[in-house]
Amino acid sequence: IAGCSGGNDDTIVPGTNAAFAPFEYEEDGEIVGFDIDLAEEAIDRAGYEVGDWSDLKFSSLIPSLNNNDIDLIAAGMTINPDRKEQIAFTDPYWESNQSVLVQSDGDFQPEGESDLDGARVGAQKGTTGESETERLRNEGVIAEDALKRYNNYVLAVEDLEAGNVDAVVVDQPVANNFAAGRDVSVAFVIETGEQFGMGMRQDDDRIGDINDALAEIRDDGTYDDLVAEWFE
Ligand code: GLN
Structure with a gap:
């Protein structure tokens, strides 16, 4: 099924490259960071289950997304024309x-x-x-x-x-x-x-729900709380 990882439309499996603190990094064997919290919050508020994080080489993220190995990239990824030919981006969340x-x-x-x-x-x-x-x-x-x-x-x-x-x-x-x-x-x-966006497959309609969730996260102050937690 297009737009599904493992055939499960209810779960969004996120992928990152955990060597980019404070956006994503490893601490005590766990992947943590601003992108991790923001993506999990957005997936959850959009009404989907958060799958297990995959830690991949940055250059493997787009191929893995288009292979259905992951459903969402949260990796401080800059929105640019070359990438937009290959994947869809959420609304920008960082500059x-x-x-x-x-x-x-x-x-x-x-x-x-x-x-x-x-x-x-x-x-x-x-x-x-x-x-x-x-x-x-x-x-x-x-x-x-x-x-x-x-x-x-x-x-x-x-x-x-x-x-x-x-x-x-x-x-x-x-x-x-x-x-x-x-x-x-x-x-x-x-x-x-540059502007960072989260990446999803071009045929994955769930991106609309993720964008709505990201807007809500900004509007209710959660975004500012996350910035304060990871950057100040
Ligand atoms: N923002 C840069 C890019 O998109 C670097 C991202 C990263 O190294 N995780 O290419």
């Missing part, structure tokens, strides 16, 4: 730019894109952060072999701390979170003006 992280005490402290000349720059595979590094390469700012891709952002930041890469491009709130907990800091911000 973000990209931040450039460097070692806090390192010699390399770029103040803008042109200072990345000669730097090795990392990002997570399949992300808009990766697209920004590709743009910098296409513009000739960084070299072809200076672009490093990782399966997740935690690995990218660990490689930055180890000195194997000079900078990491990652969504602003996640960069701030890494900066608060690790030996990295934000050098500068690239104003991309």
